[in-house]
Amino acid sequence: MALTIKVGKAGGRLTAGLLKWAIRKYLAQAQTPKIHHGKQTVKQLVSQGAGVQNIEITGKNIKSFERVARKYGVDFALKKDPAQGKYLVFFKARDADALNAAFAEYAGKSLNRSAQKKPSLLGQLSHFKEIAKNLTRDTAKNREKGGVEL
Numbered sequence: 441m442a443l444t445i446k447v448g449k450a451g452g453r454l455t456a457g458l459l460k461w462a463i464r465k466y467l468a469q470a471q472t473p474k475i476h477h478g479k480q481t482v483k484q485l486v487s488q489g490a491g492v493q494n495i496e497i498t499g500k501n502i503k504s505f506e507r508v509a510r511k512y513g514v515d516f517a518l519k520k521d522p523a524q525g526k527y528l529v530f531f532k533a534r535d536a537d538a539l540n541a542a543f544a545e546y547a548g549k550s551l552n553r554s555a556q557k558k559p560s561l562l563g564q565l566s567h568f569k570e571i572a573k574n575l576t577r578d579t580a581k582n583r584e585k586g587g588v589e590l
Contacts, residue, residue, distance in 0.1 A: 478510055482517040482530050490532040495539075498526050505529075505546050512542040 476484045486492055497505070502518060509516055516539070517530040531539050 477513070477515055479506060480515065480517055482519055485515060485517045485530055485532065488515075488532070490534055492530050492532060493536065494528045494530045495543075496521075496526050496528055502527060504549065505542075508542045508546045508549070509539070511545075512538045514538050514542055 475488060482492075506518075514535045515532050516535075519528045519530065520526075521528060529539075
């Protein structure tokens with residue numbers, strides 16, 4: 441990296457000081473590894489040094505679980521077990537309480553969703569189309585107004 445700046449004596453000292461500070465910050469940042477949060481790979485989760493636990497879940501709707509886990513700030517990794525068709529959720533041991541709360545909310549949402557089956561919009565639309573088709577219009581003319589009377 442090369443940087444050329446033409447400045448006076450005081451400006452040169454200021455620029456040199458800023459460059460030294462920037463280089464120190466860059467080197468300090470390069471030495472500390474980046475800590476991932478939220479959904480991540482199992483390798484990234486294990487490399488953070490905290491104890492890792494896992495739970496088996498058999499849900500098809502993993503995206504809604506991810507949304508709830510992000511809300512609670514849980515660091516987790518999902519791994520699908522192809523032999524059994526189940527998902528393994530790996531998480532840090534210190535996140536156990538937050539994960540329990542996230543699972544409780546996720547289970548509540550999934551139970552409420554299955555309990556409240558809303559009627560199909562396409563079904564309702566076809567029903568109202570049939571009703572509208574069966575309505576008959578009276579086409580007798582209204583002589584006072586000069587138009588069609590309904």
